[in-house]
Amino acid sequence: MSSMMNEARSRVPRIAGAAVERARLTVVPRVATSRAPRVPFVTLVSVLLVAGVAGLLFFNTSMQQVSFKATAMEHRAQMLTAEQQGLQMDLDRLRNPQRVAAQAKKMGMVPSATPAFLRLRDGAVLGDPTPATGADSIRIDPLPVKKPKNLTPPPVVVRRAPGPVTGGDPVAGTNPVIGGAAPQATR
Numbered sequence: 001m002s003s004m005m006n007e008a009r010s011r012v013p014r015i016a017g018a019a020v021e022r023a024r025l026t027v028v029p030r031v032a033t034s035r036a037p038r039v040p041f042v043t044l045v046s047v048l049l050v051a052g053v054a055g056l057l058f059f060n061t062s063m064q065q066v067s068f069k070a071t072a073m074e075h076r077a078q079m080l081t082a083e084q085q086g087l088q089m090d091l092d093r094l095r096n097p098q099r100v101a102a103q104a105k106k107m108g109m110v111p112s113a114t115p116a117f118l119r120l121r122d123g124a125v126l127g128d129p130t131p132a133t134g135a136d137s138i139r140i141d142p143l144p145v146k147k148p149k150n151l152t153p154p155p156v157v158v159r160r161a162p163g164p165v166t167g168g169d170p171v172a173g174t175n176p177v178i179g180g181a182a183p184q185a186t187r
Helices: 002-023 038-094 097-106
Strands: none
Touching: none
């Protein structure tokens, strides 16, 4: 066994030496190659970079313009909505039945107590038509409401005996420090 070990020991340096010989680096002769000129590449990259920055600037500017236009349109829409609401309120006020009845009364119109209707297909009069008179008019404005007496009770006057007021009035039970709003505690 020891002979195999010795043989293996002597083989290892030979194999290692051969591997070292094969692995040694040598200088490779330079092959003449033509390199592409750098100027067109640098120019292309620079043009692409400038075009990208200009495109981003243009895009940002156009987005800001659109934003300003949208804000102006929103403001205009709010103003038009407010105007529409004001006009609708005016229209509702003008269409108020109470107001229409008051205007008709000013023009001398009175409601008929017995209305008559016309049937359009044959022109027949339905009901008994009688002219309206001033006695047939109805009250447009309601009568004023009378207030109950208990809403205006007579004032209650409390008289106190004259004397110095120091540290609160034990008779009245108020605390002058806080404006008499709360009773003073007595012990």
